[in-house]
Amino acid sequence: MKISIASGKGGTGKTTLAVNLAAYLALEHDVILADLDVEEPNSGLFIHGNKTYEQAVYRMIPEWDSEKCSLCSLCTEVCAFHAISRVHDDILVFPQLCHSCYACSELCPVNALPMVQKKIGTLKQFESGKLTLIESILDIGEEQAVPLIKQAIQFADESFPEETIRIFDAPPGTSCPMVEAVKHADKVILITEPTPVGLYDLQLAVETLQALQKAFVVVLNRYDIGNSHISEFCRDKQIPLIATIPNQRKIAECYSRGELLYHTIPEVKFALDQILEYFHIPLQAS
């Protein structure tokens, strides 16, 4: 089972739900929590495990060999992202625009654009009981999150038994990084809040997931503020709204101390139980 926790709007509780759901499940099951918000991962603030693994993550970009180049300009024509340009007798490569598709390199008639490694970030693994946290962080100055997210998911897939439950904490928004973080999931939980922006961004996320043909449900955070537009939207669109979390000062206090919530906040434990019941994941402790 792979569950992605996403949202259109930022700050609606993705990480709060992801860390609590993962830690709660890990009371009895083997669980991997992959923090895929690689531009600013923060699940590690709440999961205090021992670091058991670390590796650098790379992506491949072309490097121009001026000796071999015949200046045919084919590379500049095939690049869909304009990451290669010719200026007079030089070929310039823009690594931040390159999507590592290899087209320029493979199609170059004189092999003047070999692909070389470029470090983009770091992947770390932490263990805490039955819970494994995979945290990837993008290097400062890197613009592309997708290759790092892809490799973190691949690492989670290949390094652990298939029956291990995987929870993916997705980046906010609905652009490429979010798409990468949800497209491998069996189910997506969209967490939002009952505000006008929460509704607007939920609609964008719903459209994105529909285009991806993903099964998804909604969890409503701070359900007791704002208005009832989210629940009406879910009812109209026949989207299951499977759990709610209240707006409580005590939740914010625990969060600010980096604490998990299900031990001390009964409403959060109740919401987690509702989610697990919906996904048919049994937990004796509940």
Place this chain on the structure above:
Amino acid sequence: MKIAFTAKNTDWDAVIDSRFGRTNYFVIYDEETRDLSFINNRDVQSEAHGAGPRTAQRFIESGVSILITGNGPGDNAAGMLTHAGVKVYIGAGGMNVKEAYQAYLNNKLKQII
């Protein structure tokens, strides 16, 4: 000397487009022949990525070596223009092409490359 302006239209009264990569047109004035011509760059609007380098490539191919614009190109395009030896002047945003040319003649624009 030929001078290019990033512009929203194709004549002397056209407003300068502050953006380089996604400018609609380059209006080009030839100081020797006093001809005004233009390059259509509107197809770049449909590009999701890499508008700057694409526009820079087109501009460099035109052979014009002086560019007058508003905000200035981004890093990728600026790198190409530097490499090609183009002189870039900024600060003409909000002017029309005629005013921008006068400002250039009066040294009122800032040269960044």
